[in-house]
Amino acid sequence: MLTVFLQFLFSGLTVGSVYALVGIGFNIIYNATSIINLAQGEFVVIGGLLMWFFTESLKLPFLLSAVLTILSAGLIGLLMERLTIKPLKNADLLLMIMITIAVSIVLRGILMFNFGKDPYVYPPFTEGEPLSIYGAIIQQQTLWVIGITGLCIILLFLFFNKTIVGKAMLACAVNPTAAKLVGINVSRMVMLSFILSAVVGAIGGMAITPISLMEYDKGPMLAVKGFCAAIMGGLGSNRGAVIGGFIIGILESMTAGYIHSGLKDAVALVILLLILFFKPAGIFVSKTMLQLRKF
Amino acid sequence: MLNIKGIWKSFGGLMALRHISVDVKEGDIKALIGPNGAGKTTLLNIISGIYQPDKGEVFFLGRNISNLPSTKIARKGISRTFQHVELFGNMTVLENIMVGRYVKTKAGFFSSGLKMPYVMKEEKEIQRKSEEILEYINLAQRNDELASNLPIGEQRILEIGRALATEPRLLLLDEPAAGLNIRETRNLGEIIRKIRKELRITIVLVEHDMELVMRISDSITVLNFGEVIAEGTPLEVQKNREVIVAYLGEEEEIQRGYNAHT
Amino acid sequence: MKKGDSLVFFIFIFLIGLLPVLSGSTYIMTVGVFAGINALVAIGLCILMGYAGQISLGQAGFYGIGAYVSAVLSLHFGLPVVVSLILAMVVAAMVAVILAVPALRLKGHYLAVATLGFGEIIYIILNEWGPGGPSGFGDIPHFSLLGYTITSTTGYFYLIWGLVAVVMIFSLNLIHSRTGRALRAIHDSELASNAMGLDVVELKIKVFILSAVYASLAGGLYAHYITFISPSSFSLFYSILVLMMVIVGGITNLWGAIIGAVVITVLPELLRRFEEFDVLVYGLILTLSLMFFRKGLVPILVEKIKKLRGLAVVKH
Numbered sequence: 001m002l003t004v005f006l007q008f009l010f011s012g013l014t015v016g017s018v019y020a021l022v023g024i025g026f027n028i029i030y031n032a033t034s035i036i037n038l039a040q041g042e043f044v045v046i047g048g049l050l051m052w053f054f055t056e057s058l059k060l061p062f063l064l065s066a067v068l069t070i071l072s073a074g075l076i077g078l079l080m081e082r083l084t085i086k087p088l089k090n091a092d093l094l095l096m097i098m099i100t101i102a103v104s105i106v107l108r109g110i111l112m113f114n115f116g117k118d119p120y121v122y123p124p125f126t127e128g129e130p131l132s133i134y135g136a137i138i139q140q141q142t143l144w145v146i147g148i149t150g151l152c153i154i155l156l157f158l159f160f161n162k163t164i165v166g167k168a169m170l171a172c173a174v175n176p177t178a179a180k181l182v183g184i185n186v187s188r189m190v191m192l193s194f195i196l197s198a199v200v201g202a203i204g205g206m207a208i209t210p211i212s213l214m215e216y217d218k219g220p221m222l223a224v225k226g227f228c229a230a231i232m233g234g235l236g237s238n239r240g241a242v243i244g245g246f247i248i249g250i251l252e253s254m255t256a257g258y259i260h261s262g263l264k265d266a267v268a269l270v271i272l273l274l275i276l277f278f279k280p281a282g283i284f285v286s287k288t289m290l291q292l293r294k295f
Numbered sequence: 296m297l298n299i300k301g302i303w304k305s306f307g308g309l310m311a312l313r314h315i316s317v318d319v320k321e322g323d324i325k326a327l328i329g330p331n332g333a334g335k336t337t338l339l340n341i342i343s344g345i346y347q348p349d350k351g352e353v354f355f356l357g358r359n360i361s362n363l364p365s366t367k368i369a370r371k372g373i374s375r376t377f378q379h380v381e382l383f384g385n386m387t388v389l390e391n392i393m394v395g396r397y398v399k400t401k402a403g404f405f406s407s408g409l410k411m412p413y414v415m416k417e418e419k420e421i422q423r424k425s426e427e428i429l430e431y432i433n434l435a436q437r438n439d440e441l442a443s444n445l446p447i448g449e450q451r452i453l454e455i456g457r458a459l460a461t462e463p464r465l466l467l468l469d470e471p472a473a474g475l476n477i478r479e480t481r482n483l484g485e486i487i488r489k490i491r492k493e494l495r496i497t498i499v500l501v502e503h504d505m506e507l508v509m510r511i512s513d514s515i516t517v518l519n520f521g522e523v524i525a526e527g528t529p530l531e532v533q534k535n536r537e538v539i540v541a542y543l544g545e546e547e548e549i550q551r552g553y554n555a556h557t
Numbered sequence: 558m559k560k561g562d563s564l565v566f567f568i569f570i571f572l573i574g575l576l577p578v579l580s581g582s583t584y585i586m587t588v589g590v591f592a593g594i595n596a597l598v599a600i601g602l603c604i605l606m607g608y609a610g611q612i613s614l615g616q617a618g619f620y621g622i623g624a625y626v627s628a629v630l631s632l633h634f635g636l637p638v639v640v641s642l643i644l645a646m647v648v649a650a651m652v653a654v655i656l657a658v659p660a661l662r663l664k665g666h667y668l669a670v671a672t673l674g675f676g677e678i679i680y681i682i683l684n685e686w687g688p689g690g691p692s693g694f695g696d697i698p699h700f701s702l703l704g705y706t707i708t709s710t711t712g713y714f715y716l717i718w719g720l721v722a723v724v725m726i727f728s729l730n731l732i733h734s735r736t737g738r739a740l741r742a743i744h745d746s747e748l749a750s751n752a753m754g755l756d757v758v759e760l761k762i763k764v765f766i767l768s769a770v771y772a773s774l775a776g777g778l779y780a781h782y783i784t785f786i787s788p789s790s791f792s793l794f795y796s797i798l799v800l801m802m803v804i805v806g807g808i809t810n811l812w813g814a815i816i817g818a819v820v821i822t823v824l825p826e827l828l829r830r831f832e833e834f835d836v837l838v839y840g841l842i843l844t845l846s847l848m849f850f851r852k853g854l855v856p857i858l859v860e861k862i863k864k865l866r867g868l869a870v871v872k873h
């Protein structure tokens with residue numbers, strides 16, 4: 001009993017870590033631009049598939065592959081911002097939503113063209129005996145996923161709170177006009193947010209692929225779940241995204257384990273709709289906020 | 296006709312209105328004046344249901360309307376214009392007015408799609424009436440232009456026309472002369488007077504242009520920092536010491552804020 | 558309808574009548590049938606997005622509801638196809654109300670994600686509980702009315718494009734009416750719409766229902782035409798395809814929805830040889846039209862025509 005429960009719990013924490021990272025990716029861009037980047041899930045897929053390409057296809061060493069994957073993901077984030085987001089500056093919200101969808105389809109198209117429709121996998125980061133807690137098996141890769149997620153969260157926290165660039169990015173979020181006045185290059189910060197967000201997503205993809213495989217069209221579902229994680233704790237809050245990610249991951253793996261595996265995606269979707277519909281407080285623009293803007 | 300009783304409204308820590316009471320007599324042009332930030336727009340927003348008051352009540356024709364949403368209030372016969380013009384920018388001048396006829400007509404979703412005979416009749420009526428209103432506010436020659444392409448002066452007049460199309464009993468005007476030149480302002484004054492006289496619509500006018508206010512209003516209420524500091528006929532208000540201090544003390548600022556805005 | 562619309566409408570009817578005569582090829586007719594089905598969904602989304610300013614990434618959900626409900630009712634419950642089609646629309650309308658009441662309070666991004674989530678839930682439901690699960694089911698009866706059953710593709714071509722014409726008339730009437738003006742007003746300024754006494758919430762819900770009903774009608778017709786359905790036709794990708802049709806054709810013009818539907822339906826046929834490219838091509842088309850042809854084909858064309866006419870007038 002306990003063993004099975006623990007097993008589900010750990011697998012929930014593992015996928016939950018990735019949802020948390022996707023959620024954080026949403027937050028980073030949202031904070032800098034108030035755009036929801038619906039291509040966020042593709043960054044994760046890119047991480048997994050590129051890592052496979054470098055390690056398995058080109059047979060490059062692990063660390064080099066990891067660095068190359070991260071650099072490529074950052075570059076893709078940068079290109080996305082410069083080629084599509086920046087030229088559309090000040091366009092209306094509907095258009096901004098659609099352009100991120102459009103980019104996600106382009107990315108998916110490129111991935112499908114290069115990798116086909118098959119799932120990919122590569123060996124865990126470290127070989128070795130799995131741990132066992134009360135009979136539940138914990139693969140070493142699980143520890144990697146959770147550890148890397150934790151590290152990302154700590155680094156991002158330090159970045160936003162301790163470095164000048166990080167603080168400047170947050171300032172853009174709070175008040176872009178004022179940020180401009182004090183000499184912050186808002187456009188550069190927006191670009192940086194896309195790079196950072198792509199890198200965070202790709203790291204999640206690199207870590208999870210040995211456990212749950214990766215294929216070209218996993219992006220939309222990852223994005224939806226990551227978004228769900230992000231709004232759970234209020235959009236923009238990274239701590240909220242982490243907690244939200246873990247909750248969704250755990251609920252999902254419990255549902256798959258105890259009820260029916262076909263319903264595991266439905267869990268996140270139902271939670272998403274419930275939050276959007278019934279917990280609007282921190283979720284959609286409050287009435288007073290709207291009025292503030294109008295008058 | 297309109298009785299505002301002890302209204303309080305705060306935004307966060309900022310007290311925008313403190314215990315405001317104002318009465319507007321049927322058929323009057325009531326001016327609401329005061330320096331920028333005095334709370335005039337906030338008061339109009341409360342009357343028209345865009346904000347709910349923290350405390351206090353608004354009575355319109357004897358009925359308490361304080362907690363009704365703006366849609367319902369509009370249907371009860373209060374219409375308004377906005378300090379920052381809120382036209383339907385992607386629609387033509389005529390269409391803007393036609394939207395104003397919405398509350399006075401009733402073609403439904405289905406019957407419109409099926410183009411039932413009564414819908415067509417009503418549509419013709421909407422069109423005729425709207426053209427008449429354009430004629431009335433001297434914008435007939437502009438009817439096919441996009442509202443957002445009009446110069447600001449005409450946009451403000453169009454907003455008044457759109458409000459008139461709802462056949463209101465009470466019309467709230469928020470700085471209708473802002474951005475207008477002297478000639479346009481005079482024309483505006485004429486239109487407002489005409490509306491009151493010919494259409495018998497009661498008017499609440501928020502305005503900085505003192506000449507206009509003094510010329511056309513029957514009674515004036517002066518707000519300062521969310522409080523009523525004076526009330527009376529134009530003559531009385533002009534002589535009021537407190538008003539002079541509040542105003543002259545800030546004359547320059549008003550002027551500056553005003554220019555910055557326009 | 559307005560004058561310009563009537564003219565275009567006659568040309569449109571003429572083309573529909575003519576096409577099967579000019580080319581009886583089953584292949585072209587088949588593509589035509591699919592274009593018509595897609596046009597029905599696109600017209601609904603066009604009213605919702607272009608006129609009322611609300612986004613939906615869940616039209617595939619309603620399309621799927623239409624297909625499955627109508628197919629199951631006629632196949633397993635033996636209802637006449639016309640009745641099952643109507644009931645499918647009723648079911649879709651009810652689902653739309655349940656979704657719209659909370660969802661339409663949401664703005665922009667949240668509405669996009671909520672409708673996307675709805676579409677995915679329907680997709681999962683069809684996979685899990687739909688007859689035949691992921692592999693779907695067949696033997697769905699053909700469309701029949703008054704004892705006459707349509708089986709030929711040309712027959713479906715006329716039926717479906719006839720319905721497109723009816724839906725188009727209804728929609729054109731609607732957008733040029735009091736209601737249509739109100740929808741556009743809400744799109745431009747919700748604040749002013751409220752102050753003018755429009756029933757903002759009610760109108761939004763009604764258009765949402767309308768778009769769901771159109772999509773479910775299309776889904777039902779699809780099921781009875783093809784007689785075999787599986788969940789994969791009702792995935793997120795279909796919602797995005799419909800979005801693409803509306804954008805490529807021109808979101809502010811209802812005719813754009815039809816043109817967009819035809820273009821996006823015909824395109825993959827032309828690109829057959831580049832099978833592995835198709836997702837990429839779709840993505841690029843959507844991206845480029847958003848970046849450079851934001852207005853869409855039809856509005857751009859209308860402007861060109863107006864300009865030419867202007868020139869002609871000047872010359873004379």
Ligand SMILES: Nc1ncnc2c1ncn2[C@@H]1O[C@H](COP(=O)(O)OP(=O)(O)O)[C@@H](O)[C@H]1O
Binds near residue numbers: 330331332
């Ligand atoms: N939606 C709002 N949120 C916060 N403060 C507001 C809001 N609306 C008005 N205020 C504040 O209330 C005060 C009164 O504003 P307003 O009614 O616009 O003044 P007026 O129209 O007399 O110039 C101002 O200090 C203004 O900043």
Ligand SMILES: [Mg+2]
Binds near residue numbers: 335336337378
């Ligand atoms: Mg004001």
